[in-house]
Amino acid sequence: MNHAGFIIATYGITFGVIIGLVVYTIKQGRNLSRTVDDKDKPWT
Amino acid sequence: MSSETQSFKGVGTPTTRMYGLMAVVALGWVFLGGLFFTPEDAVQGDAVRIMYVHVPTAWVAYLAFIVTGIASACWLIGKKHSMGFDRVAGASAEVGVLFMAMTLLSGSLWGRITWGTFWVWDPRLTTTAFLFVTYLGYLAVRGLGGTAEQRARRSSVIALLAVLEIPLVHFSVVLWRSLHQRATVLSPDGDIKMDGLMLFTLLFGVFGFTVLFAWLVSHRQRIMAMQDAQQITALDAAVTERLKEVQE
Amino acid sequence: MSTSRIARAVAAKDLRIEMRSRVVTNQVLPFSGLVMIMFAFALDNDDVLQRVAGGLVWLATLFSLFIVVQRTFAVETFDGALDALRVAGVNPQGIFIGKAIALFVQLIVLESVLFISAVVLYRVNVNGSGLVLLVTCVLCATAGLAFVGTLYGGLTAGARGRETLLPLLLLPVVAPVLICATRATESAFRSGGLTVGEGWPWVAVLAVFAAVFGLGGLLSFSSLIEE
Numbered sequence: 001m002n003h004a005g006f007i008i009a010t011y012g013i014t015f016g017v018i019i020g021l022v023v024y025t026i027k028q029g030r031n032l033s034r035t036v037d038d039k040d041k042p043w044t
Numbered sequence: 045m046s047s048e049t050q051s052f053k054g055v056g057t058p059t060t061r062m063y064g065l066m067a068v069v070a071l072g073w074v075f076l077g078g079l080f081f082t083p084e085d086a087v088q089g090d091a092v093r094i095m096y097v098h099v100p101t102a103w104v105a106y107l108a109f110i111v112t113g114i115a116s117a118c119w120l121i122g123k124k125h126s127m128g129f130d131r132v133a134g135a136s137a138e139v140g141v142l143f144m145a146m147t148l149l150s151g152s153l154w155g156r157i158t159w160g161t162f163w164v165w166d167p168r169l170t171t172t173a174f175l176f177v178t179y180l181g182y183l184a185v186r187g188l189g190g191t192a193e194q195r196a197r198r199s200s201v202i203a204l205l206a207v208l209e210i211p212l213v214h215f216s217v218v219l220w221r222s223l224h225q226r227a228t229v230l231s232p233d234g235d236i237k238m239d240g241l242m243l244f245t246l247l248f249g250v251f252g253f254t255v256l257f258a259w260l261v262s263h264r265q266r267i268m269a270m271q272d273a274q275q276i277t278a279l280d281a282a283v284t285e286r287l288k289e290v291q292e
Numbered sequence: 293m294s295t296s297r298i299a300r301a302v303a304a305k306d307l308r309i310e311m312r313s314r315v316v317t318n319q320v321l322p323f324s325g326l327v328m329i330m331f332a333f334a335l336d337n338d339d340v341l342q343r344v345a346g347g348l349v350w351l352a353t354l355f356s357l358f359i360v361v362q363r364t365f366a367v368e369t370f371d372g373a374l375d376a377l378r379v380a381g382v383n384p385q386g387i388f389i390g391k392a393i394a395l396f397v398q399l400i401v402l403e404s405v406l407f408i409s410a411v412v413l414y415r416v417n418v419n420g421s422g423l424v425l426l427v428t429c430v431l432c433a434t435a436g437l438a439f440v441g442t443l444y445g446g447l448t449a450g451a452r453g454r455e456t457l458l459p460l461l462l463l464p465v466v467a468p469v470l471i472c473a474t475r476a477t478e479s480a481f482r483s484g485g486l487t488v489g490e491g492w493p494w495v496a497v498l499a500v501f502a503a504v505f506g507l508g509g510l511l512s513f514s515s516l517i518e519e
Contacts, residue, residue, distance in 0.1 A: 002090045003157045010150040011079060014097045017146055018071070018256065021139075025263045029055035032270040040273035043266055044053040120515075174464050181461040188451045198447060201512045202461075205443070208508055209465050216468035216497055220475065 055266045063259040070252020074100070077245045085242070094154040096245050100253035102147040102172075107257060108140025109175060109206075112182075116203035119196055127272070128265070130196035133203060134186055135264035137179050139257060144176040167221055171214040178206045192272050295386040302390025307397060309367055316363070316398050320356050321405055327352040328409050338415065343484055345414040346477030349406045350470050353399070353437070357466070358459050360398050361441040364391060365449035374449065374517060384514035388442055392509070396438040403430055416481045421488045426480035429491065432498035433473040439505040440465050447516045465505075472497045 001007065038044065056064075078096035085092035115133035119125060151169070152162040163169065186199045293301075310316050331348045335341055341348075368374040377387060407426070410416055418426055444461050448454040472494040478484065479491025 001093075004090075006153045006157055007079070007090060007093050010094045010097060010153050011075065013149055014101060014146050015071070015075060017142060021142060021260065025260060025267065026055075028267050029263055029270075032267055032274070033052050033054050036270040036273055037277075038053050040270060040277075041053055041266070042269070043057055174467060177460075178464045181457075181464065184457055184460060185447070188457075197515050201515050202447070205465070205508060205512065208504055209468075212468045212497075212501055212504065213464070216471045219493070219497065220471050 055263050057262075060259055060262050063255045063262075067252050067256040067259055070248050071256065074245060074249040074252060077241070078249070082242050082245055083239065088158060091154055091157040092242070094150055094157075096249050098147065098150040098154060099246060100249040101143045101150065103250055104253045104257045105140050105143040105147050105172075105175075107254070108136045108143060108261075109179060111136040111261070112140065112179075112203050113207045116200035120200045120204070125193070125196065127192055127196065127269075130192070130200065131265040131268040131272075132261060133200065134183075134268060135261045137182055137186075137203075138264060139260045141176065141179050141183060143257075144172065144179070148173065148176065165217075165221060167214060167217040170217045171210065174213045175210055178209060182206060192275075293383075293386075295383050295389070298383055298386025299389035299393060302387055303393035303397075306364055306367070306391060306394030310394070310398060316360065316401070320359050320363075321402065323359070324352045324356045324402060324406055325409055327355060328406065328413060332413055341414040342416055342481075345410045345416045345483065346481055347470075347474040348414070349403070349410050349477065350433075350473050352406055353403055354463070354466060354470060356402055357399065357437055357441055358462065360395065360402070361445040361462070362455065362458060364395055364398075364442075365445045369450040374446075378517065384517060385510050387517075388446070388509050388513040391446075392438045392442040392506075395441055396434055399434045399437060400430070403434065416483065418480055422480040422482060425476060425488050425491045425495065429473055429476040429480065429495050429498065432495055432502055433469050433476075436469050436498060436502035436505060437466060439502060439509050440469075443505065443509045443513065443516070446513060449517075468501055469498065472501070 033041065074096055078093050082093070082096075084090050088095075112133045115129045115136065119129035119133065122129065155164065156162050182199060182202050185202050186195055188195070188198065190198075328348065331352070332341060335344065365374075368377075374387075378384070407430075411418070440462065444458060444465070448458050448461065451457060476491040476494040476498070479486045479488055479494070482488065
């Protein structure tokens, strides 16, 4: 593969950021929904 | 909040779980197909592989800002000033800023391979950079503090002003660049001949990133709702405590 | 009271405060003059300076704009004057126009000094039809800057970290003004072989900018300062 460094960097950054954001979102959601009352969760 | 162990309801719902599953499948394909299974392009060579992630991230970034604009307008116009619109606007801008950063990064890496430079002063690129900075400002305004109502009012106005600003920026950059000579490096741009597998990977990627966006926004918007609720609960508790102190 | 009377009263009050405190004349003007001299140090070449003089004048204007905007709203938030106006039921559109007029006048004074220093320090020539273009360009660009400055200044007034937030919000918005005003000014100076006629389309964009944000400000200012 030509320019392998650039291409791998692009994939690494993109998928890395996405996975990071998803993991962060899931963790934040778990922590908060433990402390918040169920009546404050209109989607359930 | 009776038993701490497992009775709480989480953020996920069947709909978001379905989005998440579809996003995982599509993004998995983009990763494997984009890096390994698809052939290299006749003109661009392997650089075309960057397109499979660059185009969908750019699409999501623009989509996010459109959603922010529409949700802000809905909040401002709506008689009830429903906080849901404000949270969707905020969550969408958060995701959009991040995707815009990735778009600019992957785009400049692609440009370095194809054009030989990381950056050209092309109207599209310049407007995108301004969009990025403008929405960083939008998020800063959201972080100013105050009640949820104040935050919603301020940030919806800022979002709508951004909708006014971006076309003006784009138009003046177009005028500006048209005076100088056209950036000749731009030639290998649209003329990619996509075979079936390449086109499928690109479109499947756009689909996957869109459902990922939907998943992220619905989750982050629910997190914001809980944060707002938590703030109100904390405030109520502080008020009751203070009242007790005063009465004693 | 009618909107225009409120606007005039607010503008007169702001300008009177500036006349008495002399912050703009004693601090902002020397600052922008210094910026012009610093540009000359950085670009140590007469030809280059002459070529880019228009851009440097407008950059110096933008830098000073942040200071002046912060100043006109610091006056309002210091004793809660803005809250008092709001509670008194004063029409927010009148406040917006009034503050924009005061800002406009201060910026015009500032820009006149900057353009004179460009003529003196950077040896640019402007005459006849170029001068007409330059004056029109300055009026349109300054109107746009005054509206945008008032709008975002009102938003960040009283907020934490406003010194840093204001430039972050304002710079992207005023980028079209910088682009268009610089091109028009370069035409007026005839720098780089430009003719005066080439400058007029840019002035048209500046006028559109001022109109868009003037209207946007009238519609949204009340929501921005209302808490």
